[in-house]
Amino acid sequence: MKDPRGDLSFIESNKHIPFPLKRVYYIYNVPKNERRASHAHKELSQLAVCLSGALEIILDDGFNKKDFILNDPSKGLLILPGIWRDINFLENSTICMCLADRYYSEIDYIRDYEEFLKFANGKNEIIN
Ligand code: TYD
Numbered sequence: 301m302k303d304p305r306g307d308l309s310f311i312e313s314n315k316h317i318p319f320p321l322k323r324v325y326y327i328y329n330v331p332k333n334e335r336r337a338s339h340a341h342k343e344l345s346q347l348a349v350c351l352s353g354a355l356e357i358i359l360d361d362g363f364n365k366k367d368f369i370l371n372d373p374s375k376g377l378l379i380l381p382g383i384w385r386d387i388n389f390l391e392n393s394t395i396c397m398c399l400a401d402r403y404y405s406e407i408d409y410i411r412d413y414e415e416f417l418k419f420a421n422g423k424n425e426i427i428n
Contacts, residue, residue, distance in 0.1 A: 309373060311347070311349075317378070320401060321399055322400060322401055322402050323399075323400040323404065325398055325404075326351070326395055326396060327387075327389075328393075328395045333390065335386055336396075337387040338384075338411070339385070339410060339416075340381075340383055340410040341382075341408050342382070342410065342419070343408055344402050344405075344408050345379070346378075346400040347376040348376060348397070349370070349375070349376045350372070350395070351395040352394060353371070353393050354391045355371070357377055357387050358385065358387075359383050360384040360385070360386075361420060361424050362421065369390075380424060381424065382420055383420075384413070384420075
């Protein structure tokens, strides 16, 4: 909501995100040009929002890669299961907030790229 007093954005579960919200986490105090993530999830869906600064998110479905720049807190990037993501923090004071449809579970992560390629095998596509 644009307002001369400052802008306001809101996200409602099942409405602005296509899933019931279970978890919110945020990454901050990241040195400029540091890269995080470099993993995929087997079942987790999430929405990434850049609350401050700028992020580059590279999505990879095992065949194609797509690059997104997030620098507007009113916009989010939906990341579906089976998609590899690399996240570059492009500026100091960048804050990345993620809304997720599952609780934290290490066994849902695929952290090895070769394992990801076997898992993906054309099953999932980047939809954005
Ligand atoms: P991780 O998702 O691996 O972050 P990144 O891929 O950006 O390096 O999370 C780092 C650690 O934080 C992980 O080992 C466990 C912990 N963690 C939680 O306990 N709960 C959470 O919801 C998340 C996202 C991470």
